[in-house]
Amino acid sequence: MDDYTWKKALQARQKRVRRERFLVLVLIAAVIGGSIWYFLCYTRTPAYAVKELQQAMEQRDAERFRNYVDLESVIGFAYDDLTSDLFKYDASITPQTRALFEKFYVLIKPHLAAGLNQTILQYIATNEWKLPDGTNILKGRQLGIDYETLLARSLIRRTHLQEIGTPHEKGAQATLDVTVLQEDTQTPFHLELIMEKKESGWKIIQIKNYRAYLDAIAPLIHNDISSYIASTKDITEKYNYTFENQQYNFQRMNNSSGGMLSESQRKKIANYLESEVIPLLQQRQRELDEIQTPAGASYLARLRQDSTDLSVRAWRHYIHGLRTQNIFEMETAESLHKQELATEQRIDETIRYAAMTKSVPNLP
Numbered sequence: 001m002d003d004y005t006w007k008k009a010l011q012a013r014q015k016r017v018r019r020e021r022f023l024v025l026v027l028i029a030a031v032i033g034g035s036i037w038y039f040l041c042y043t044r045t046p047a048y049a050v051k052e053l054q055q056a057m058e059q060r061d062a063e064r065f066r067n068y069v070d071l072e073s074v075i076g077f078a079y080d081d082l083t084s085d086l087f088k089y090d091a092s093i094t095p096q097t098r099a100l101f102e103k104f105y106v107l108i109k110p111h112l113a114a115g116l117n118q119t120i121l122q123y124i125a126t127n128e129w130k131l132p133d134g135t136n137i138l139k140g141r142q143l144g145i146d147y148e149t150l151l152a153r154s155l156i157r158r159t160h161l162q163e164i165g166t167p168h169e170k171g172a173q174a175t176l177d178v179t180v181l182q183e184d185t186q187t188p189f190h191l192e193l194i195m196e197k198k199e200s201g202w203k204i205i206q207i208k209n210y211r212a213y214l215d216a217i218a219p220l221i222h223n224d225i226s227s228y229i230a231s232t233k234d235i236t237e238k239y240n241y242t243f244e245n246q247q248y249n250f251q252r253m254n255n256s257s258g259g260m261l262s263e264s265q266r267k268k269i270a271n272y273l274e275s276e277v278i279p280l281l282q283q284r285q286r287e288l289d290e291i292q293t294p295a296g297a298s299y300l301a302r303l304r305q306d307s308t309d310l311s312v313r314a315w316r317h318y319i320h321g322l323r324t325q326n327i328f329e330m331e332t333a334e335s336l337h338k339q340e341l342a343t344e345q346r347i348d349e350t351i352r353y354a355a356m357t358k359s360v361p362n363l364p
């Protein structure tokens with residue numbers, strides 16, 4: 001290679017190296033600039049918070065979920081909307097009684113709000129709605145209200161997230177539109193969420209139109225419940241009359257002068273429960289199951305199924321306890337019977353609440 005050709009090749013190589021170095025510098029600058037924008041700008045936007053929230057829900061990460069939802073605030077607003085809605089259609093109570101109820105719900109709000117907080121976080125982590133157990137004050141009716149019924153009326157367990165929109169920022173707040181589906185009635189609804197800029201970043205603080213959601217869905221559900229009650233009325237009335245007779249027979253067979261059942265009495269009672277009471281319970285449930293249940297009445301139908309199941313299980317443990325004189329079986333039967341009574345009370349409250357709203361028109 002002559003000197004001229006060698007110099008030209010060297011110049012071309014040097015030019016290529018300079019160009020490659022320039023491209024590398026541009027790429028590095030772009031990466032650094034993008035990182036600066038991402039960490040200093042984008043991570044402080046409501047859009048970033050929404051994206052992180054979606055990932056937290058998909059990955060069942062409850063702690064991460066809490067970073068982008070101020071649950072205490074959301075539940076506080078929603079609780080006020082919900083408990084106000086409980087009295088909305090009840091024309092039977094006076095203004096004075098209504099005021100007392102409202103004060104009562106204000107007093108128990110901290111306990112119920114804390115319970116809702118825990119229930120929601122458990123659902124995010126496990127995909128299961130778990131009711132309070134053990135010594136939890138929300139178990140049963142220790143606060144004068146049934147937590148299970150409150151959850152049902154909140155619609156939270158039967159509301160499915162369909163689509164999340166784009167947040168619109170305005171100062172220290174932003175709005176986020178999400179589309180949900182109420183699963184029982186298959187009704188779509190647009191919820192407006194309020195986000196607020198805090199020191200730790202953007203968080204959802206309120207469902208602005210949650211009350212409107214309750215107002216839209218409640219009449220649909222209650223109309224379906226009223227229809228279901230009417231279609232099952234003949235069945236329930238027929239069996240209620242027979243159950244009253246069975247209860248009378250059961251009490252009569254349990255009469256004893258010394259307060260202790262004889263062996264023949266225990267055998268007679270066990271056979272009666274096994275051959276008469278349990279089959280009748282099961283037959284009634286089969287007839288109820290044959291009735292087509294309107295979508296909005298599915299919760300009531302499930303409560304009736306649960307009540308039958310609990311009653312049958314309680315009687316079977318009681319029968320085994322009679323035959324073996326096993327105290328543990330008797331205690332198990334008593335526990336199941338208490339659960340059945342609680343379920344029956346939920347059924348009565350659901351029917352009563354539906355009756356209060358039967359004349360309410362459907363809302364758009």
